[in-house]
Every structure is written in C-alpha cells, then in structure tokens.
Amino acid sequence: MDEKKKTETGFGSDALKDPRRIVFITKKTSAKVKGDVGRQAMSYPKLILREAIVLEILTILMVVVALFWDAPLEQLANPLLTPNPAKAPWYFLGLQELLHYFPPIVAGVLIPGLVIVALIVIPYFHVNVEGAPLWANSSLRRLGMFSVVVVVLLIFFGIYQAWTIFIPTLVMAGVAGTTYFLPGQGGRFGTYLRARPLSWWIMTWFIIVAIILTEIGTHFRGPGWSWVWPWR
Amino acid sequence: MTSWENTIERLRRTPVWQSLFRRGPARTNRTRSVAVFGNIFLHLLPVKVRDASLRVRATYYLGSITFFLFVILTVTGVLLMLYYHPAVPEAYQDMKDLRFVVSSGVFLRNLHRLAAQAMVVFVFWHMFHVFYRGGYKPPRQFNWVVGVGLLLLTLFLSYTGYLLPWDQLAFWAITVGTNIISYVPILGQPMRFLLLGGHGIGENALLRFYVLHIVILPLFAIILIAVHFWRVQKDGGITLREEHGRKEKD
Amino acid sequence: MSEPKNPTVSSSLEKPEDKEGLSRRDFFNEIAAGALGVAGLGAFVVSVRYLSPNVLFEPPTNFRIGPPSDYQVNSVTYLANQEVYIVRTSDGLFAQSAICTHLGCITQWKPELEMIACPCHGSKFRKDGSVEHGPAPRPLQHFAVRMMPDGELMVDLLELVKPTQILKV
Structure with missing residues (x-):
C-alpha cells in the first residue's frame, strides 16, 4: 500500500484495505483514574517474607500437635456390624443431624444442593452486591416478604419437629424483625445490626444453624442417635 | 556474617x-x-501489593494457611503412599504397620490427619471471612465461584481419604454418605454404582476412593488453586475492609 | 443478522457470502462441530461403560437357611452373613432385609422392645418390617422364601415380595 498517499488523504475509500477505527464513548465512562490505590509495597520481599513466616509457624504448630495427638484408628472394617452410633466425619455431622429430621431426599440432596447453589449465585444478585441495610427504606413490602419466608421455614421445621433448627431460626428472625420495629435503639450493637444487609442475615443464620447442628451431632448424640448429655 | x-x-x-x-x-x-x-x-x-493488604487484620492469612495446609498434606500424603496398599484387608494392616513398625509412621499419619481436619476448618473460615468483607462483589464474582469449587474439592478430598484406613469408623461413615447419593432422583443409583464400582463398599470402592484421593481430586485442586491465586491478582488484590463503602473502625 | 445501515462499508468487511443457504465455511463448521459432538458423546458412553464393572465378586444372592423347624414360632433370627432376618410368627415364616431403608446401616433386633432398631439415625421398625418411627422412608424389604424338595428353605435376594406374602409352614 502506498504509505505516503494514506497520510495525505487520511483514509482510502476501500474499507477492507483501510479499516477505520472508531471510538465509542458511552455514558458513565471516562478516562479518569478509578481511585487512589494508596501506598504500595513490593511483593518481593515484603509479602513473600510474611508468607514464609506463616508457613514456618503453621508447620511448627502442626508438628507439635501431631507429636502429642494420635489419629484415631478403630477395629478392622466389619460390614456385618454397624457401630452404635455410626457417625460421619465431624464436618458432615450437621448433615447427618439433618438426616435424622428430614426425609433423605430433602436432607441429603435438596438442602446441600440448595446451599451450594446459593453460595455460587451470591455474587450474581444485585441485592447482595449493593449490600444496602435490610430495612434501608423501611419498606413494609419487604417486611411482609421477610415474614412470609420466615413463617414458611418455621412451619417446615415444625412439621418435621426439627427444634434444634426451629429455635435458632426463630431467634434470628426475631432479632432481625426487632431492628425494624425499634429504630434508633440498642446502642452501638443496634446501630451495627441495622446496617447489616440481607445477605449478612442469611449467611449469619446459616453459620449459626450449621455450628449448632454440627455441635449437636458431635457431642449430643448417642446410641440410636438418641439425645445424650456429653457431661453424663 | x-x-x-x-x-x-x-x-x-x-x-x-x-x-x-x-x-x-x-x-x-x-x-x-x-x-x-x-x-x-x-x-x-x-x-x-497495597500496604493496607499486608496488615494481619486484612486477611489473618486464612487463605495462605489453607494453601500451606494443602502443601503439608501433599508432602505427608506422598510419603504415606509408600507404605499403603489400597486393598482389603492390607489397608488396615498398613495402618497398624505405620503405627508400630515404620519409623515416624505414626507421626506422618497424625500430621496428615490433623492437617486435613485443619484444612476443612480454615477453608470454611476463609470463606466466611471473605464473605463478611464483601470479597464476592464485582469484579471478584468469578473468584468467589472458584472458591466454592475449592471448598467442595476440600470436602471430597477429606471424605475420600476417610475410607482409606479401612477401619469401622471409615467403613460406616462412607456407607452412610454414599447411600445419600442413591436418593438423587433417577441418576442416584447409577452414580453410586459408578463411584463404588459395585453394589456395596468393598475392594473396588477402596481402590476408586484411593485414586480419587491421590490423583484426580488433588489435580483439580491444584488447577483451581492456581486460578484462584491468579484471579486474586487480576481482580485487583485482596478485598480491603474500606473497599465497599462500609467504613468501620478497626 | 440485521441489515447494516451502510452496506458498502460493513459488508465489505465480511467475506462474500451466499445469502441463499449455507456457505461452504458454515457447512464445514457444522460438520466439524457435529463430529466433535458425536465423538464426545461416544467417549462419554464408553468411559461410563469402562467405569461400571461387569464382573463383581459379591456374595451369592440365594442361599439355603435349613428346615423351618430351625426357627421357633414368634422368633426373629438374624443371619449375619446374609444380613437378613428370618421371622416366624404363628401365621408362617418370612425373610426380610436387615439393611435400614434410610441410609444402609445394619439394624439390630431388640427382643426387649420387640423392635428392630437402626443405630445410625434412630429409625425403628416393627417385627414385620413396617416403620414404627424415625427417618426411614420405607418398610424393610421382604425377600421370597421357598420350600425346597428336600424340606429346606431357600431365600432369594433378587426376588422382592410384598410384606403380606408369608410362607405357611
């Protein structure tokens, strides 16, 4: 292509030979810097050194504990004899506790499946990204929806007599509802709670129920999955 | 000097x-x-990195600790493999050998077991910490999903490892767990059959869990860990407390 | 595809195309995609076939349990190796699975309670296998029992029967 001619006339008429560059400037964009990132440090050596120290401390702690604590080993597996009670690994005991209350399709498939899906979709919901306080607009509609969901959940847990889930749910919903009806009270803790978004309430509820169920499954269940007190 | x-x-x-x-x-x-x-x-x-992200309170090094536990598990796991046969009842006898015959065998098994439990704890803790910091928000949505994948892989890794000692604890925990799968509509029974390589938990199941535990799941975990680290960098570093407009006093 | 506003510019950026039907390039693209799909599906099916063992070394599914006189009236006998209960009532005799229908734990006969109890999640079954309470969704599975010509009984684990079917002895 004749380079000289191009600079003189700008563009040739054949778009295949001289593709045009067009810049679109849409609304809400500009070339301005997004924000000040603040002071920065070089990863090497500052970050690497800290990570190395963490690795060292962690390894030392693990080795020390491993020297004094023995991994459990029971009898040789016997398919003919179920130990009583037969417990899953501790992190699945919450799930096993659910299996005690609900039919397996609900406790074993539906609930864990929903938890995983819920975790994955968290970042793709506008309400979670925005993170506005739960009662930001003091909207009655939201309070209505909230109450309906809570009542449905409570009825569901009540039907299956899952009181160890029913009570924490009731308490959590009660606290969340109280922050709606008592604006400006409760001191710093009240102010803190009122600023929490919906996702915070759901996640906190999930963590509390999960911890309670795991704890019950670990220490409060004996032969035949009956209730026992760990100190007896 | x-x-x-x-x-x-x-x-x-x-x-x-x-x-x-x-x-x-x-x-x-x-x-x-x-x-x-x-x-x-x-x-x-x-x-x-930003100075602020080097503060201990920015991360509590939860992600780093999870990763280092994975490193410890890989090292101890490879060493344990040298004395382990995925067969019935040799697997159980190997556990006894590790305890009574192999030098430092009991220590390596303890360390492996301990680090496995700790990794489950730290992976959850890391996730909750990231959640409360708003670390799932744009532009970090995808890395949150990768993290959920790593959580599941950690649980599967721990679960498949649970069967390997072939003791009563292992056998019945896996029996209960795999029977849950059979409640999945339509595909449940075939999936359980494929996972166990039979109708019950036997030699085939032990071998399959072993292969999953030492090759397939760690391979996926390593790939996802690499993506996870890479995306932390590409998505603008770790999430700082001030980042999402929730200015709180430390 | 919508018609561009300035056809001379935008269409000249694309390759000349036969508007009537598939271009040669589209045709080959579709053939290639189809071939990949078929190959992928085939690989999946073959992999699943490979992963399902064809020969299993599992316990036999039918076995002899001796003459009916071995089992007293109103007794529940647990056969450990086969994981079945042989229950004899005044009506007759039947065989039912000892595997809990909830999550596959081995249940235990509790004579003092007249109940079959599961240690894992607390399910309880009556003597006839029906659910007394607990998370178990179905009654215990009953298996066919037959009288052999030599007077011994035989249980077939592959032949599932209704709880009402009882062998009169």
Missing part, C-alpha cells in the same frame, strides 16, 4: 546461579519485580 554474605555474593556471580535466576540481587524495584514475574510459581502473585 560478612563471610556468609561474601559466599552468597560469589555464588551469585557463578554461571550456574546466573543461569538459574537470570537477574541480579533484588535490591532495586526493577529486580524485585523480575523476582516475582520472572518466576513461574511466584508470578501467580502480584508484583506490588
């Missing part, structure tokens, strides 16, 4: 050292940058 530094300095000038690192001592910001992006492992990390 000075003789030590002299030795290092002389070592640095040898052709072998220079072929290994292809850079001078990391005394300037340029060579410090090269130290990170010129290294295949370190290049997953950013060259620079």
Whole structure:
C-alpha cells in the first residue's frame, strides 16, 4: 500500500484495505483514574517474607500437635456390624443431624444442593452486591416478604419437629424483625445490626444453624442417635 | 556474617546461579519485580501489593494457611503412599504397620490427619471471612465461584481419604454418605454404582476412593488453586475492609 | 443478522457470502462441530461403560437357611452373613432385609422392645418390617422364601415380595 498517499488523504475509500477505527464513548465512562490505590509495597520481599513466616509457624504448630495427638484408628472394617452410633466425619455431622429430621431426599440432596447453589449465585444478585441495610427504606413490602419466608421455614421445621433448627431460626428472625420495629435503639450493637444487609442475615443464620447442628451431632448424640448429655 | 554474605555474593556471580535466576540481587524495584514475574510459581502473585493488604487484620492469612495446609498434606500424603496398599484387608494392616513398625509412621499419619481436619476448618473460615468483607462483589464474582469449587474439592478430598484406613469408623461413615447419593432422583443409583464400582463398599470402592484421593481430586485442586491465586491478582488484590463503602473502625 | 445501515462499508468487511443457504465455511463448521459432538458423546458412553464393572465378586444372592423347624414360632433370627432376618410368627415364616431403608446401616433386633432398631439415625421398625418411627422412608424389604424338595428353605435376594406374602409352614 502506498504509505505516503494514506497520510495525505487520511483514509482510502476501500474499507477492507483501510479499516477505520472508531471510538465509542458511552455514558458513565471516562478516562479518569478509578481511585487512589494508596501506598504500595513490593511483593518481593515484603509479602513473600510474611508468607514464609506463616508457613514456618503453621508447620511448627502442626508438628507439635501431631507429636502429642494420635489419629484415631478403630477395629478392622466389619460390614456385618454397624457401630452404635455410626457417625460421619465431624464436618458432615450437621448433615447427618439433618438426616435424622428430614426425609433423605430433602436432607441429603435438596438442602446441600440448595446451599451450594446459593453460595455460587451470591455474587450474581444485585441485592447482595449493593449490600444496602435490610430495612434501608423501611419498606413494609419487604417486611411482609421477610415474614412470609420466615413463617414458611418455621412451619417446615415444625412439621418435621426439627427444634434444634426451629429455635435458632426463630431467634434470628426475631432479632432481625426487632431492628425494624425499634429504630434508633440498642446502642452501638443496634446501630451495627441495622446496617447489616440481607445477605449478612442469611449467611449469619446459616453459620449459626450449621455450628449448632454440627455441635449437636458431635457431642449430643448417642446410641440410636438418641439425645445424650456429653457431661453424663 | 560478612563471610556468609561474601559466599552468597560469589555464588551469585557463578554461571550456574546466573543461569538459574537470570537477574541480579533484588535490591532495586526493577529486580524485585523480575523476582516475582520472572518466576513461574511466584508470578501467580502480584508484583506490588497495597500496604493496607499486608496488615494481619486484612486477611489473618486464612487463605495462605489453607494453601500451606494443602502443601503439608501433599508432602505427608506422598510419603504415606509408600507404605499403603489400597486393598482389603492390607489397608488396615498398613495402618497398624505405620503405627508400630515404620519409623515416624505414626507421626506422618497424625500430621496428615490433623492437617486435613485443619484444612476443612480454615477453608470454611476463609470463606466466611471473605464473605463478611464483601470479597464476592464485582469484579471478584468469578473468584468467589472458584472458591466454592475449592471448598467442595476440600470436602471430597477429606471424605475420600476417610475410607482409606479401612477401619469401622471409615467403613460406616462412607456407607452412610454414599447411600445419600442413591436418593438423587433417577441418576442416584447409577452414580453410586459408578463411584463404588459395585453394589456395596468393598475392594473396588477402596481402590476408586484411593485414586480419587491421590490423583484426580488433588489435580483439580491444584488447577483451581492456581486460578484462584491468579484471579486474586487480576481482580485487583485482596478485598480491603474500606473497599465497599462500609467504613468501620478497626 | 440485521441489515447494516451502510452496506458498502460493513459488508465489505465480511467475506462474500451466499445469502441463499449455507456457505461452504458454515457447512464445514457444522460438520466439524457435529463430529466433535458425536465423538464426545461416544467417549462419554464408553468411559461410563469402562467405569461400571461387569464382573463383581459379591456374595451369592440365594442361599439355603435349613428346615423351618430351625426357627421357633414368634422368633426373629438374624443371619449375619446374609444380613437378613428370618421371622416366624404363628401365621408362617418370612425373610426380610436387615439393611435400614434410610441410609444402609445394619439394624439390630431388640427382643426387649420387640423392635428392630437402626443405630445410625434412630429409625425403628416393627417385627414385620413396617416403620414404627424415625427417618426411614420405607418398610424393610421382604425377600421370597421357598420350600425346597428336600424340606429346606431357600431365600432369594433378587426376588422382592410384598410384606403380606408369608410362607405357611
């Protein structure tokens, strides 16, 4: 292509030979810097050194504990004899506790499946990204929806007599509802709670129920999955 | 002290050292940058980090600890493999051998078991911490999903490892767990059959869990860990407390 | 595809195309995609076939349990190796699975309670296998029992029967 001619006339008429560059400037964009990132440090050596120290401390702690604590080993597996009670690994005991209350399709498939899906979709919901306080607009509609969901959940847990889930749910919903009806009270803790978004309430509820169920499954269940007190 | 530094300095000038690192001592910001992006492992990390993200309170090193536990598990796991047969009842006898015959065998098994439990704890803790910091928000949505994948892989890894000692605890925990799968509509029974390689938990199931535990799941975990680290860097570093407009006092 | 506003510019950026039907390039693209799909599906099916063992070394599914006189009236006998209960009532005799229908734990006969209890999640079954309470969704599975010509009984684990079917002895 004749380079000289191009600079003189700008563009040739054949778009295949001289593709045009067009810049679109849409609304809400500009070339301005997004924000000040603040002071920065070089990863090497500052970050690497800290990570190395963490690795060292962690390894030392693990080795020390491993020297004094023995991994459990029971009898040789016997398919003919179920130990009583037969417990899953501790992190699945919450799930096993659910299996005690609900039919397996609900406790074993539906609930864990929903938890995983819920975790994955968290970042793709506008309400979670925005993170506005739960009662930001003091909207009655939201309070209505909230109450309906809570009542449905409570009825569901009540039907299956899952009181160890029913009570924490009731308490959590009660606290969340109280922050709606008592604006400006409760001191710093009240102010803190009122600023929490919906996702915070759901996640906190999930963590509390999960911890309670795991704890019950670990220490409060004996032969035949009956209730026992760990100190007896 | 000075003789030590002299030795290092002389070592640095040898052709072998220079072929290994292809850079001078990391005394300037340029060579410090090269130290990170010129290294295949370190290049997953950013060259620079914000001062604020170096504070302990920014991360509590939860993600790092989870990763280092994975490293400890890999090292101890490979060593344990040298004395383990995935067969019935040799698997159980190997556990007894590790305890009573192999030097440091019981220590390695303890360390492996302990680190496995700790990794489950820390992976959850890390996730909850990231959640409360708003670390799932744009532009970090995808890395949150990768993290959920790593959580599931951690649980599967721990679960498949649970069967390997072939004791009563292992056998019945896996029996209960795999029977849950059979409640999945339509596909449940075939999936359980494929996972166990039979109708019940036997030699085939042990071998399958072993292969999952030592090859397939760690491989996926390593890939996802690499993506996870890479995306932390590409998505603008770790989430700081101030980032999402929730200015709170420390 | 919508018609561009300035056809001379935008269409000249694309390759000349036969508007009537598939271009040669589209045709080959579709053939290639189809071939990949078929190959992928085939690989999946073959992999699943490979992963399902064809020969299993599992316990036999039918076995002899001796003459009916071995089992007293109103007794529940647990056969450990086959994981079945042989229950004899005044009506007759039947065989039912000892595997809990909830999550596959081995249940235990509790004579003092006249109940079959599961240690894992607390399910309880009556003597006839029906669910007394607990998370178990179905009654215990009953298996066919037959009288052999030599007077011994035989249980077939592959022949599932209704709880009402009882062998009169």
